[in-house]
Amino acid sequence: MNIAYLNGNFLPKEEIKISPDDRGFLFADGIYEVMKWYGGFFYDSQSHTTRLKRSLREIQLKWDEADTFISLSNELIKLNSLNDKNAMVYIQVTRGAAPRTHHFPDYPVRPTVYAFAKELPTSKEQGLAGIGIMLKEDIRWTRCDIKSVSLLPNVLGMQEANENGFAECIFARNGFITEGSHSNIFFVHNGILRTHQESEFILSGVTRKNVIRMAKKAGIPLKEEALHEKELINIEEAFITNSTGEITPVNLINEITVGNGFPGAVTSLLINEFRAEIASLKV
Numbered sequence: 066m067n068i069a070y071l072n073g074n075f076l077p078k079e080e081i082k083i084s085p086d087d088r089g090f091l092f093a094d095g096i097y098e099v100m101k102w103y104g105g106f107f108y109d110s111q112s113h114t115t116r117l118k119r120s121l122r123e124i125q126l127k128w129d130e131a132d133t134f135i136s137l138s139n140e141l142i143k144l145n146s147l148n149d150k151n152a153m154v155y156i157q158v159t160r161g162a163a164p165r166t167h168h169f170p171d172y173p174v175r176p177t178v179y180a181f182a183k184e185l186p187t188s189k190e191q192g193l194a195g196i197g198i199m200l201k202e203d204i205r206w207t208r209c210d211i212k213s214v215s216l217l218p219n220v221l222g223m224q225e226a227n228e229n230g231f232a233e234c235i236f237a238r239n240g241f242i243t244e245g246s247h248s249n250i251f252f253v254h255n256g257i258l259r260t261h262q263e264s265e266f267i268l269s270g271v272t273r274k275n276v277i278r279m280a281k282k283a284g285i286p287l288k289e290e291a292l293h294e295k296e297l298i299n300i301e302e303a304f305i306t307n308s309t310g311e312i313t314p315v316n317l318i319n320e321i322t323v324g325n326g327f328p329g330a331v332t333s334l335l336i337n338e339f340r341a342e343i344a345s346l347k348v
């Protein structure tokens with residue numbers, strides 16, 4: 066039985082009921098966060114908590130217990146017997162249930178806080194040989210730095226990618242490659258590791274931030290500067306990052322083969338660095 070969390074209570078997921086007046090349901094008026102559990106610890110839970118609080122602040126949503134995120138996540142792991150497994154915790158906070166008005170409710174409304182844990186495969190072999198990704202125009206809003214639950218362009222992009230046999234959809238805004246539907250993207254171009262600079266056009270990924278730290282430590286030349294579509298024909302390597310998938314090599318972008326079609330040296334080095342860090346954190 067899957068035990069989930071709703072507004073202070075842990076209960077079987079199928080018993081959870083959310084009002085049809087919930088502003089998350091009516092307006093996608095809410096934010097979310099996803100972090101990964103590695104059989105004993107959450108990876109960089111501090112960054113996920115900081116980003117959760119930032120997302121809440123940016124949409125002027127007050128959840129006084131935001132600091133309970135880690136303890137309730139730990140509880141979900143325990144209650145679902147996931148202690149020695151790999152898992153993800155998802156949390157969503159919405160502006161609560163109130164009669165439908167576009168502006169915020171006229172009276173104080175308790176936010177709706179929903180969270181669940183889900184088991185993930187223990188070893189990540191899937192995708193390690195490289196995945197194909199589809200490039201599409203970025204039709205999203207200009208506050209992609211907020212981890213909003215309003216993900217329709219991401220959903221439509223990912224669906225189209227799936228239907229065409231690609232594993233992720235990557236967006237380009239005015240020709241500049243921003244990020245994926247649920248990942249950040251890195252390229253190696255002329256020997257330099259490139260990824261879109263932090264801005265309102267991308268989510269500041271926790272994995273992105275840690276990969277940048279590892280790349281700097283390993284002495285890899287790095288530029289936080291968006292790559293233009295026109296530069297794609299000259300890239301040597303590409304990979305995407307996110308909390309659940311970590312680092313996934315990309316070997317095909319639309320019809321362009323990346324490098325020699327196999328994960329390159331920089332990508333492989335960073336995958337090893339990431340794995341080594343996880344191993345060092347295991348107690």
Ligand code: PDD
Nearest residue numbers: 099246247248249268270271272307308
């Ligand atoms: N998504 N960009 C977007 C649009 C994302 O949705 C995500 C993560 C990332 C990577 O962020 P991080 O490294 O902090 O996971 C970048 C999560 C995994 C999701 O929606 O399920």
